[in-house]
Amino acid sequence: MADWRELYQDLILDHGRRPRNFRQPAGANRQAEGFNPLCGDRIQLYLKLENGVISDLGFQGSGCAISTASASLLTERLKGKTAEEAEAVFQKFHQLILRPEAAAPAEPDLGKLNALAGVAQFPTRIKCATLAWHTLHAALDAADAPVKVSTE
Amino acid sequence: MASSLLNPAARAQAAWDVTAVRRDFPALEQTVHGHPLVYLDNAATTQKPRPVLEKMLAFYQQDCGNIHRSIHQLGERATEAYEKARLRTQAFLGAGSAHEIVFVRGATEAINLVAQTFGRQRVGAGDRVLITELEHHSNIVPWQMLCEEKGAHLDVAPIDDAGELIWEEFIARLTPRTRLAAFAHVSNALGTVLPVRRMIEAAHAQNIPVLVDGAQAAPHLAVNVRELDADFYVFSGHKVYGPTGIGALYGKRELLEEMPPWQGGGDMIQSVSFARTIYNRVPYKFEAGTPHIAGAIGLKAALDYVSTLGLAAAGAHEDHLLRLGTERLGALPGLRLIGQAREKLGVLSFTLAGIHPHDVATLLDQQGIAVRAGHHCAQPVMEHFQVPATTRASLALYNTEAEIEALARGIEQVQKIFQ
Numbered sequence: 028m029a030d031w032r033e034l035y036q037d038l039i040l041d042h043g044r045r046p047r048n049f050r051q052p053a054g055a056n057r058q059a060e061g062f063n064p065l066c067g068d069r070i071q072l073y074l075k076l077e078n079g080v081i082s083d084l085g086f087q088g089s090g091c092a093i094s095t096a097s098a099s100l101l102t103e104r105l106k107g108k109t110a111e112e113a114e115a116v117f118q119k120f121h122q123l124i125l126r127p128e129a130a131a132p133a134e135p136d137l138g139k140l141n142a143l144a145g146v147a148q149f150p151t152r153i154k155c156a157t158l159a160w161h162t163l164h165a166a167l168d169a170a171d172a173p174v175k176v177s178t179e
Numbered sequence: 180m181a182s183s184l185l186n187p188a189a190r191a192q193a194a195w196d197v198t199a200v201r202r203d204f205p206a207l208e209q210t211v212h213g214h215p216l217v218y219l220d221n222a223a224t225t226q227k228p229r230p231v232l233e234k235m236l237a238f239y240q241q242d243c244g245n246i247h248r249s250i251h252q253l254g255e256r257a258t259e260a261y262e263k264a265r266l267r268t269q270a271f272l273g274a275g276s277a278h279e280i281v282f283v284r285g286a287t288e289a290i291n292l293v294a295q296t297f298g299r300q301r302v303g304a305g306d307r308v309l310i311t312e313l314e315h316h317s318n319i320v321p322w323q324m325l326c327e328e329k330g331a332h333l334d335v336a337p338i339d340d341a342g343e344l345i346w347e348e349f350i351a352r353l354t355p356r357t358r359l360a361a362f363a364h365v366s367n368a369l370g371t372v373l374p375v376r377r378m379i380e381a382a383h384a385q386n387i388p389v390l391v392d393g394a395q396a397a398p399h400l401a402v403n404v405r406e407l408d409a410d411f412y413v414f415s416g417h418k419v420y421g422p423t424g425i426g427a428l429y430g431k432r433e434l435l436e437e438m439p440p441w442q443g444g445g446d447m448i449q450s451v452s453f454a455r456t457i458y459n460r461v462p463y464k465f466e467a468g469t470p471h472i473a474g475a476i477g478l479k480a481a482l483d484y485v486s487t488l489g490l491a492a493a494g495a496h497e498d499h500l501l502r503l504g505t506e507r508l509g510a511l512p513g514l515r516l517i518g519q520a521r522e523k524l525g526v527l528s529f530t531l532a533g534i535h536p537h538d539v540a541t542l543l544d545q546q547g548i549a550v551r552a553g554h555h556c557a558q559p560v561m562e563h564f565q566v567p568a569t570t571r572a573s574l575a576l577y578n579t580e581a582e583i584e585a586l587a588r589g590i591e592q593v594q595k596i597f598q
Contacts, residue, residue, distance in 0.1 A: 031545040035538075035596060044533070044597075066537050066553050067567030089567060091535035092597075152541060 033145030034152070035092065043092030048102035052083040057169055061088075061162030062177045063154055068094045072162045079109050086162075091155050093146065098159035100140050110167050116140075117160050123147070124156050195496040200488065201577050203228040214547025217582045217589075222367050222395060222526060222573030223551050224417045227481070231421060234480040235473045245469055247446055261472050264479035265462075268427045271482045272412060273403030279435065281428040281462040282470050286394040287317040289413035289428035290361070292465060293390055294321040296438040297411075297430075301388075302358045304330035309352050309360040309387075311336045311344055312563060315367050316556040318392045322361060331358075338563060342369040342518035349378065353385045360389045364396035368557040368571070369518025370501075370526030372396075376407050383408065388434070394418055398575070399497060399524050401490045404429050416474065420575075421481030425474030428465070435461040442467040485576070493576035497525055500574050500583055507587045513594065517569050527572040528555075531590065534597045536570040542593045543570075548586055 055073035062069050068090035075083040084106060086098045105113045119134050124146040133141040146156045165176040201207050206226040209216050218226060238260065244253030246261045262277070269277045283289045298321075302308060308322045312335050326333045334357070336349040353360070360382045365372050379389045390411035393402055397414035404412045411434070415426040430438075440447055440458050444467030449457040458464045485493065504527045508514055513532035531539060540552035551571045554561045561568060572586055 031542055031596075034541065040597065043538075066535075067558075067561065068535075068537075069567070091537040093538070149541060152537070155537060 034149055036142045036145065038139060038142040039092060039096040042096035042099040046086075046095050046099035048085040048099065048106075049087060050085040051087060052085045055083070055085070057166045059162045059165035059169055059176060061158045061165070063090075063094070063158050064177060065154070066091065068155065068158055070094070070098055070159055070162055072098070072159060072166050074163075074166050076110070076167075079111075081105055081108055081110070081113060086159065090158065093143075093152050093155040094158045097143060097156045100143070101159045101163065104138055104140055105163070113163065113167065117163065120160060121157070124153055195492055195576075197496065197577065197579050201579075203230075203484075204577055205229065205232070207577060211547040211549070212545050217546075217548040217585045219572040219574065219578065219582065219586060220549045220551050221398070221575035221578075222418070222555075222571065224423065225398065225420045225575050226577070227422065227477075228420055228484050230484055231477045231480040235422060235477040238473045238476045243472075246472055247463070257472055260476050260479075261470070264475035267479040267482050271397075271402070271486065272414075272427070272429050273405050274429050275405060276432060278461050279429055279432050281430065281435070281465045282475055283413075283426050283428050283465075284424055284471070285415035285417070285426035286392055286413045287415075289411075289426060290318055290390065290392065291321045292428060292441050293411050293413075293430070294325045296441050296465075297388075297434065298322070298325045298359060299329070300438065302326070302329050302331045305356060306331045307334050307352075307354055307357045308332075309334045309336060309349075309357050309362075309382075311349070311362045311373070312338045312559055313342070313344070313363055313366040313369065313371060313373070314361075314557065314559070315363065315392065315394070316558070317394075318361055318363060319559070335559075336362075338371070338560075340564075341520050342366065342371045342523075342560075343520045344371075344373055344378075346374075350381055353382055353387060355385070357382075357385065357387050360387050361392065362389075363392045363394075364402070365393075365399065365524060366518070366526075366557070366560070367395045368526070368555040368560045368569070369520065369528055370395075370523045370573075371518060371520035372400075372522040372524055374522070375409070379408050395525065398485075399490070399494050401494075410434055416478040416481060419481055420484060422471075422474045422477035425471045425478045427478075432461065435465070438465075440464045440467070444468045446470075488576065494524070496576060497574045497578070500578055500580065501525065501527070503580060504572065504574075504583045504586070507583060508590065511587065511590060511594075514590065517564050517566065525574045527574075528569045529571075530566055530569055531594065534593060536568045538597070539570045539590070539593050542596060543586075543589045546585075546589045546592065548589045550586075 051073050055075045057074040070088035072086045084102050204226045242256040244257040246258040265277045265280050268280045334352045382389045388410040391409045393414040398419040412429040417423040447464050447467040515530045517528040536552035553568050
């Protein structure tokens with residue numbers, strides 16, 4: 028049986044309460060808005076992309092603890108990564124939260140993001156955890172104009 | 180205090196044997212995540228009492244034939260049961276005739292039916308349709324679609340910060356170009372009871388016909404469409420302890436007669452040739468295809484069930500729980516009750532400082548407590564109160580004082596985790 032402690036680990040609660048990089052970075056040149064119409068979660072993700080490297084990134088918006096913590100951990104993990112590396116992290120993160128078995132070994136490439144593994148046991152909350160990541164995709168793909176993505 | 184000194188509502192509430200009532204609902208006997216289920220999502224859908232389940236099973240086991248066409252015993256039994264359900268629904272709504280009851284999938288389909296037939300006939304370019312700010316999306320979107328198609332304008336009567344309709348604003352929007360008004364009897368997001376009788380009277384004074392969305396009223400209030408003088412009244416079976424996929428549209432007979440059919444097919448016709456089709460009389464002209472026969476039978480069982488228990492007594496019990504919940508939850512630090520209309524029923528909608536409703540709902544579910552988190556298909560209401568979402572606990576006749584206490588303690592537990 029899924030236990031709430033698997034979902035709401037201290038690290039998640041901390042990032043949900045005090046999100047890191049909760050700002051619009053100076054010189055950001057890519058941005059996208061993510062929206063989950065089912066719960067009203069909304070985030071704005073900003074990237075500063077220089078020579079294919081995410082030199083800075085941040086986000087703003089409002090959401091539940093899971094979506095806020097996921098966005099916060101995303102910004103910490105992807106700073107300094109290339110777009111390709113970010114994509115690889117996204118794929119691994121996706122596998123982490125969609126896997127059916129409860130206790131798979133932690134994925135070293137994901138670092139603190141492993142704390143979100145508990146989401147796999149709460150299917151109704153997967154969209155909360157992935158909102159920032161879909162928004163990241165959109166921001167990386169957005170050449171010029173800001174784009175909007177929706178989980179629905 | 181001697182019982183004779185209690186007012187009638189208090190007497191009814193005191194006489195409510197909730198333990199006996201709960202025995203009728205098999206779903207309430209389960210545990211969820213190791214805790215006894217506390218089901219407080221009744222505005223979304225209600226649990227079903229045994230008679231509903233038994234009647235539906237019996238239909239499929241013994242009487243399953245198609246209606247209105249089969250010349251055999253099973254078909255006759257099915258037709259009789261289906262039409263008895265229509266008579267029961269007529270009595271439940273206080274309608275003058277069973278011909279005024281159209282079976283549909285639910286309130287949403289009923290509203291779409293009226294918008295696409297009556298609405299299309301009556302509303303033209305430059306005309307106006309009036310709704311309120313409280314409406315569920317199902318009583319917004321069909322009218323937006325109609326207005327877009329016709330080049331008409333949708334007016335919205337606003338609410339105040341208690342969640343009550345602002346009367347003068349409503350009256351001001353009953354214009355000479357208003358062709359139809361549609362509003363909820365009870366708000367699903369806030370529980371506000373709208374003064375529908377006065378609203379209908381005011382609309383009729385301007386010759387404006389009215390549709391009332393009774394989805395949240397039917398489970399709690401004794402409705403009488405003739406006393407209300409509603410032109411259309413709709414509700415869903417599954418919110419009044421019946422099955423999903425069945426509901427009813429009441430329409431005044433002269434209006435239903437004038438309306439064009441909605442969907443074409445079998446049973447809605449009198450005769451078909453390639454040159455010309457003659458439509459069946461009401462209500463059959465609106466019931467194309469094989470309907471949800473078992474659903475209608477289940478709905479009848481549900482309406483029998485609540486009527487036998489008595490909606491007045493059930494309502495008094497629910498009102499008692501609502502007051503208790505308002506007091507108990509209202510005293511929790513950081514909890515803001517959304518919607519505090521003077522006339523209110525069935526709903527405790529709230530936010531917790533610093534905690535998102537989705538997190539609240541997940542953590543309550545872990546304690547066996549089922550509530551709804553989100554915008555409740557009423558995004559304009561959320562916008563009014565400037566919240567993205569709320570947590571909503573909604574009551575039914577089988578809920579108990581202990582469950583209200585479990586909810587309050589559950590919320591305290593959530594607050595502790597998020598401290």
